[in-house]
Amino acid sequence: MKYPNSQNSQAKIIIPDIAVIGAGISGLVCPQRLRPAGYSVVVVEKSCGVGGRVATRRLQGTCADHGACYVQPKGELFSKFVDLLPSRHILEVWTDAGEEFSVSEGISQSTNHSPRYIAPAEMSAIAKFLTPGLDIILNQRVININLTPENTWLLTLETNAQLTTKGIVVAIPAL
Structure with missing residues (x-):
């Protein structure tokens, strides 16, 4: 069409x-x-x-x-989708560690241990x-x-x- x-x-x-x-x-x-x-x-x-x-x-x-410089899947459906992409060389794990900022505590180590992914090509x-x-x-x-x-x-x-x-x-x- x-x-x-x-x-x-x-x-x-x-x-x-x-x-x-x-x-x-x-x-x-x-x-x-x-x-x-x-x-x-x-x-x-x-x-x-x-x-x-x-x-x-x-x-x-x-x-x-x-827009997004990395993805950190949250939720079952998006996590399942992201799980497909590393084997297709679209995403790779960037880091599973990170820092967070809060007004009361300043910068601290992230307690969320889910990995963050980047897309090496784009x-x-x-x-x-x-x-x-x-x-x-x-x-x-x-x-x-x-x-x-x-x-x-x-x-x-x-x-x-x-x-x-x-x-x-x-x-x-x-x-």
Whole structure:
């Protein structure tokens, strides 16, 4: 299926099931869970690449991670996901020790002994691991969401391209 990009601003696409807004970790995990349940899903991302807060930016021959500089899994689901990544050479243990700061005690050794992981190539490798087989529209900000008379959702993108879908998942950071 052809999706709109900045060069094709007048395309109107009908998406039968779900549109996910945001291609961070949550926005990429969502279609991985919905597709096995039989839903067709497209992800719409405002940036030029996936990752959200684990994105990597490239400029003048170098790259820089922004947002998360390491991950420390908390919770069963995220821990299981992170456990997959070292064997695929996406993450490696950075340290299992650390320091914490509190106003009352100052700097002290961390009592949390769960390891912290880094992505040696780039943090966006974590997100890229989730993308195979996904339909992702990059460089498109959703600027308007309207309910249609047919009880579907019409998403207007900043290039005036439109998507019609039965459901929406908003997976953007809460600021």
